[in-house]
Amino acid sequence: MYQQQINHPANLSAEPLPPEVYEAMFDLFEHICHFWDNLDNPQNFKSRLFVFMDNRMRLHPEYRSFYIQANQTLDELVERLGEAAAYKMLFTDTAANQAPPQTPLSLVRQKVSNEFIAFQVSQGGFKAFTGAINYPGYIAGAFIPGEPVPYRTGQEGAQ
């Protein structure tokens, strides 16, 4: 059903997010996939990630600043620590996960990286950990008699 989308009025006069920020955010998404090795072919999810980012900005205009800030912070962190160490710090630093975010790194962790993780898991990242074929947020598909059930069933367990 075609419906008018919700759009925050503050977005009406906002500049679009620069293309290099989109690319930097996809780079972060790829690092999530590689760090946990739980989603193959991240490139397949690029357009969905950008739609997800657009949705976040559509509802919450401040996300435009979050993504720009994340780009800057990650550039600085990578320059200082190197790529692998920088992303490991982003994903695992305990202090950066303390709410509310009060440092640039904690802002990136909580408002960008953690949300990308939720998005990534809902796109299929959950499968690597549990063997499940469905997960809250994943669009597993309809239950159509005669076709595979879109979640693990008791019959599957019996086999």
Next chain:
Amino acid sequence: MNTDVLIIGSGVAAAAIANRMLEADPNREILILEAGTRVKMQDQALWDDFMVSGSSYTKLPYYKYNDLDYPQRDAPGENLSVGATVVPLAGARVMTYGGSTIHWGGWSFRLKAEDFRLKSNTGQGADWPITYTDLEPFYNQAECYIGVSGDSTDQDPPRSAPYPFPAFPYTLEDQPVYQAMTALGMSSANVPIARHGITNTTSRHAPCKTTGTCKYCPFGARYAAPNFLGDMTAWGNFPNLCIMDNCVVEQITMSSRQHASGVIYLNKMSGEFLTVEANTVIVAGGAIESPKLLLRSCSTYWPLGIGNDHDLVGRYFVTHPYFVFTGTLKDNPNRLQPEMDFPTLCSRYFDSPQEQAAGKFILINPPSSFATLVNNKPSSVTQMMQNGMLRQDIEKAVQGPTQVQIHGMVEIPSEYSNRVSNLDIRNRMGLQETIVDYSQSADFNTRMQQISAHVGNIFESMGATLAGPPSISWRADHSACTCRMAGTEQEGVIDKDLKVFGVDNVYICSNAAFPNTGAINPTLTLTALALRLGEHLAAPAHP
């Protein structure tokens, strides 16, 4: 303003009544007045907001249209609880266009035959003035209207037509509970659920795609009245159907003791108090607002409120206590995880005539079961990654200690002393706040001990350790019986056709009409009653 039929409230009852009357006559003049406002449905950005929050209820776009908590020392809150038992209204209902179907779970059970004869069988509560057989054809229609997926071979209670969609099979996470119940001789059944399946007929409603975010379905697959009302107004070709939101009905006006002339309502957008004249008035505002409106509608004809000569309006207020038993399994070798947001396995074994006197109850294997415990806290895969756990640690955790739950609800007979009434303060939606006076019966704790013993056996059979006594919520999700149906005006407020005793043209169609609630969710029964009323009012008038 004039209309033929005026419906107050825009939930499933209003939608079903209007649907049935417009099927019979597409030109029928129907006005629906809703106190709440519209919430955007099926919006991808709102869905993303909910999904990335880990399905936090506070992130839902309709969260702000719930009641607030009762007043606390340091928070003003809303409403007043004056009984011995606190029955929270916060979270129990949503005051929006489409009513509480915007957030319901979609569990669509039928009452059983013995539920219609509670008083005759047990001496408690009240009988329905109709039987299961009377309502059975309308249950069939209701299941088609709201799109229920269920097991058509399940004949408990008996059914004369199949469900429109087949049952969702038990999940793998259901197996430990299923095996335990089977070993204990307890029957289990598929949960009938209002989620559309694939149909070979043209449907504007997408099939459930098992996204597991049912409180905000991005496809509109779970029945929600706002989607159906939107379809009727946008596509139905019903020229005389009008739905107005942000209109709070203040009182029903009477031109004589037997005849309502219409209503006075507050248009919240203009601030004006306006009048609508109507030939028929249907109050479909839920079990809390419906009696409050009758009580507010005092006149020389009805000095205590419409239909309230016997002080029964708002009385017999009841809801289902919802219990949650929690246990722990020491490991989870099959890495079972919640895959959906609705249950597929229940047991109505204790929803039987043998249990009726003590209080029937049902058990549910909830979709929240099999939650990985990290530092004794339930954690999803997402949360483990967000907390910085490495892959090998997550893989180990999902096979380790796991929290399991069994949920359920128990029937409570309604009692005269429990009631709802108006509080002379307006809430954020412009409705008068509510005084809730409820005290649980003395034997409730004894019944819960009996239930605990049964659930304890299931947990033991599963190899799970029970964490302690259950948490019990008296939240008013299933509130009912406040304008109950009866054979006489000494026993109830409305007759078997849902018409207020002593008034020719005012009907109550909400859970308020129930004489009792059985042990199951009321929405399917309400939908059946609404379709029955719609058919009754659509019939040509007898000369």
